[in-house]
Amino acid sequence: AQKVTQAQTEISVVEKEDVTLDCVYETRDTTYYLFWYKQPPSGELVFLIRRNSFDEQNEISGRYSWNFQKSTSSFNFTITASQVVDSAVYFCALSEANNFNKFYFGSGTKLNVKP
Amino acid sequence: DVKVTQSSRYLVKRTGEKVFLECVQDMDHENMFWYRQDPGLGLRLIYFSYDVKMKEKGDIPEGYSVSREKKERFSLILESASTNQTSMYLCASSTGSARASEQYFGPGTRLTVT
Numbered sequence: 001a002q003k004v005t006q007a008q009t010e011i012s013v014v015e016k017e018d019v020t021l022d023c024v025y026e027t028r029d030t031t032y033y034l035f036w037y038k039q040p041p042s043g044e045l046v047f048l049i050r051r052n053s054f055d056e057q058n059e060i061s062g063r064y065s066w067n068f069q070k071s072t073s074s075f076n077f078t079i080t081a082s083q084v085v086d087s088a089v090y091f092c093a094l095s096e097a098n099n100f101n102k103f104y105f106g107s108g109t110k111l112n113v114k115p
Numbered sequence: 116d117v118k119v120t121q122s123s124r125y126l127v128k129r130t131g132e133k134v135f136l137e138c139v140q141d142m143d144h145e146n147m148f149w150y151r152q153d154p155g156l157g158l159r160l161i162y163f164s165y166d167v168k169m170k171e172k173g174d175i176p177e178g179y180s181v182s183r184e185k186k187e188r189f190s191l192i193l194e195s196a197s198t199n200q201t202s203m204y205l206c207a208s209s210t211g212s213a214r215a216s217e218q219y220f221g222p223g224t225r226l227t228v229t
Contacts (some may be wrong), residue, residue, distance in 0.1 A: 009155070011119070033215035043124075045205065045220040091157060100215035101146055101165065102173070105158040 001047040006106035023092030023111045031097040034075045039089040050105045127227045138206030145211030147189035152203040172223035187190040196228045
């Protein structure tokens with residue numbers, strides 16, 4: 001079974017629209033970490049955020065915000081006022097207490113932001 | 116800035132050839148990883164190494180081997196390349212710690228096996 005599900009394969013928005021990328025995870029561990037990465041067309045994955053399972057506070061960083069809800073096993077990512085430079089593939093990932101070095105990645109969501 | 120470099124951005128090899136993909140990191144990271152990325156499948160872990168000469172199999176190690184003789188360098192070896200190994204290969208590194216450290220990625224090598 002998939003440990004991380006990103007059901008949205010591709011999303012297209014027009015610049016300045018808000019967009020939310022969904023991430024649902026599955027784990028039996030009480031201690032785990034969740035991550036979001038951005039992969040622009042250049043190919044290199046860029047780390048965006050890490051959140052541990054004991055911190056359910058939402059986080060905001062500029063136009064980016066993350067909503068972590070343990071009750072629904074979700075860690076969704078919202079981009080406010082999207083820009084063309086946000087066009088990329090976004091990956092959500094999970095690591096568990098039994099082996100923090102091992103990341104389980106979702107299949108990614110391709111975001112197209114059109115001018 | 117953390118820098119992870121990979122020896123080639125694009126590589127074309129023939130079926131049956133032995134292929135070496137090299138990865139170097141300059142941040143003295145203990146952990147290094149090799150992933151392959153395929154459309155619709157995300158990133159899948161092939162092997163990782165948590166110290167020099169130490170390695171562990173990931174989810175899809177078949178057909179691959181690795182070598183880590185120096186801390187900064189982690190090589191992925193395709194002993195006899197096959198067409199189903201055509202893919203994007205990503206190397207990553209992270210610090211060794213008691214908690215999950217973010218992984219830093221290289222630019223990737225797009226390998227085509229004909």
